Amino acid sequence: MSSHNNSSHDTFEYWEQYRKKIFSSKGGWKAGQDVYCHGHSIMHELLGNITYMQMIILNATGRLVKKILADMFDALFICLSWPDSRIWCNQIGALCGSNKTEVVAATVSGILAADSRIYGGSQTCIQGMQTIKNALTSYKKNLSIADIVKKHPVKQDRPMVFGYVRPVNGKDERIAPMLKLQKKLGIEIQEHLSLATKISDYLTEHYGEGMNILGYACAFSADHGFSGEELYRIRATSVLSGVTACFVDTANKTPETFLPLRCDDISYEGIKKRSLT
Amino acid sequence: MKKTIKTKLSFSKKTKTKIWYEEPCHNNPYLAKKCRLYGYELTELIEKKSYIDVLYLLFSGKLPTKNQAILLEKLMISCMNLGPRHPANRAAMTAGICKTRTVHLLPIGLMTLGGEHLGAVTVEQSMQFLNNHCSDDPEILADRILSKSSHPTIKGDWHIAPGFGSRFSGIDPLPNTIALHLSNILNDTKCAQTIKWGNQFVNILQSHQLGWLMPGIAAATFVDLDIAPREGSALFQLICSPGILAHALEQSHKPVTDMPFVEDENYVITQ
Structure with a gap:
């Protein structure tokens, strides 16, 4: 007992x-x-x-x-404020607009949709922060960048390192401007971001995959003493502006003109026609 | 050797589903003249099957047996209203009284119900726990878990396993009563095996003021219904929705002053 x-x-x-x-x-x-x-x-x-x-x-x-540190976070929010309705959270905003919901419902729906394991600025912060912190611990124990990368699972021939994989395109156009802004504001690159850049260079050379904006945000935030949970909380609503934009775009148009689907645009892969006995 | 650079994942050209087939009209492919759910014509289902039957089909791909349909219906009644003190209902009621748009009331309640504490997340965790352990001897398992655990040092409730624990420092009688009802209704069948296992499990926990929690009841029922954990978590939200809506709508007809507003002397700022 x-x-x-x-x-x-x-x-x-x-x-x-x-x-x-x-x-x-x-x-x-x-x-x-x-x-x-x-x-x-x-x-x-x-x-x-x-x-x-x-x-x-x-x-x-x-x-x-x-203020200068907050300005960097401000820029990180801007980096997730794309008015492109192909991005999943924005697409939900656009569908809401096409269905004539209200802007708040559309924006909140998009924010929820970005709370995802694979993209968006919020939930992924936890894993992204853990990734760079673990990597730094390993690096300080003299593990090579290659060995650090090998610790991660491989999918579709690519190592799945949080902060270094993008579902759609390998190169993240946001990294260079963020580094430029950081330099302009006089904020030094510290150990997490320095290592993140080395990992990015390795992955770019071997897999054509550099650091993405999540990887940058996590490394930068770790350098400034934030935890993954804190970053998640700061960035909980980071996609809102892009979602609103995509909502407005379709709200002003004829309902259901946003990507209308014909019946045969859906591929049915289930059980064939049957009858109740 | 340098690996092939692959910069794009392969995206499908079409969305795929095994659930629903729409047969297009000849003169307009955007309109469906017939729909089939897992192969059954919708019109035939409307004519011959109950809402519970079709709901089960929608989430499992199979029509339920008579006992499965009874069990699901009884669970849906059990979870239909979590009551005006449940955080999900309270969130929706607060939205109702402050005149939030009516269409937002249910989503607000469901988001609150999505929590890890007594929420839909717990249902999924509890289903995984039950799937992993329901072939173990419940009394030996309970004793083993208790011997390895200690009461949390932070005051509050103790959840010994997902779906099982204390509520307000005691055993919540309602889920425990419901569990007994569900197992008694189907006493002579194998349909409520997991619920019966859970009843034996809580027999050992009771002396520690621990018992069933509502998400545990839902989880055990979904395991007995052969529903997958992710589906169970989402179904819990669905079946708790009527109470969220009813309570919220009731408040929406009242003046904002009909709900307490904590006075300054009871709002304590701690540093």
């Missing part, structure tokens, strides 16, 4: 302290006076002095970062 017994369990008294009461470690509203966020006065300290991205990071992580 186990060593557990009833006396080790809570009673419902534990829940009573929370009944009809909110304890917030984030902040709150003092009606008619001010609003507080992690000890900062929003009305008298933050408003007018910080950017919206600084506020997003503060609310998501509790850290009030410098």
Whole structure:
């Protein structure tokens, strides 16, 4: 028998302290006076002095970062704000527009769709951050870049390294401008991003696959002390603007003119016609 | 040797499905004159089968046996309304009272229901747990898990396995009662084997104030119905939807003042 017994369990008294009461470690509203966020006065300290991205990071992580760091995150959001309705989350926004939903439903649907294991700026942060942190640990133990890459599974002849594979196109056009911006803002490349670049060079040479924007975002964020969970929270809504754009595009057009499908555009691969007995 | 550079994944030219076939009209290929669900004509299903039968067919590809249909229907009644204190219903009710667009009410509730705590994610985890262990002796397994676990140091509920644990520091009577009902209804058949296994499992847990949780009931039923874990997780959202909607719609007809708003003295900012 186990060593557990009833006396080790809570009673419902534990829940009573929370009944009809909110304890917030984030902040709150003092009606008619001010609003507080992690000890900062929003009305008298933050408003007018910080950017919206600084506020997003503060609310998501509790850290009030410098403006130049927030500007990098701002740019990362822009990198996921494509008005191209072929991208899955944007396509959902476009379908909503074509179906005449409201913009909020469309945008939220797109954000949810980007919370994916394979693309988008949110859920993939967890794996992407773990990948670069594990890689750095291995690298510091003198593993070669080739050995680090070998640790990852291979699909369709390509190593599936989070942050280095794109479903559609190998080269990510966003990396060079982000590095250029980082340089312009005077933010040094530190150990995670330095290693990420080496992995990118190796993969480009051997597989034609460089670092993608996720890999950059994770390495950059790791260099600045963010965890994967924190990055996930900061970037939870990062695709919203592109989704809205694609919604607006189709909302203004004739319903169902966005990629209409004929019956034979769907390939039926199931059981042949049968009757109920 | 340098590998062949492959920069694009291979995308299909068409979307594929085994579920639904649409026979196009001769004069307009965008319109379907007949539809078949896993090979059965929709019109024949409408004529001869119940909603439960067709729902099961839709998610499993097979028509249910009589007992499977009974079990699914009973589970759907069990989960139809999780009650006004369940977080998913509360989220939708809050949206209702604050006059959110009616069409957003159900999605809001379902997103809340998608959580890992007593939500649809737990159903999938619980189904995996049950699939892995339902051939084990439930009493030996329960004892083994308890002996390897310790009550979490952080106060709150203890979930000893997905779908099993305490609720508000005690045994939630409702799911435990439902589990007994489901197993008794089909007592003389093999249709509710996993639920019966779970009843034996919780017999050992009870002395530790642990029992069935609602996602566990749904999970065990879906395992008994031969439904896959991912499908089970999503079906849980579907079958919990009526209660979410009903409670939210009820609140939507009321003034915003009909729900408590926590007063300043009960809003404590901690640093």
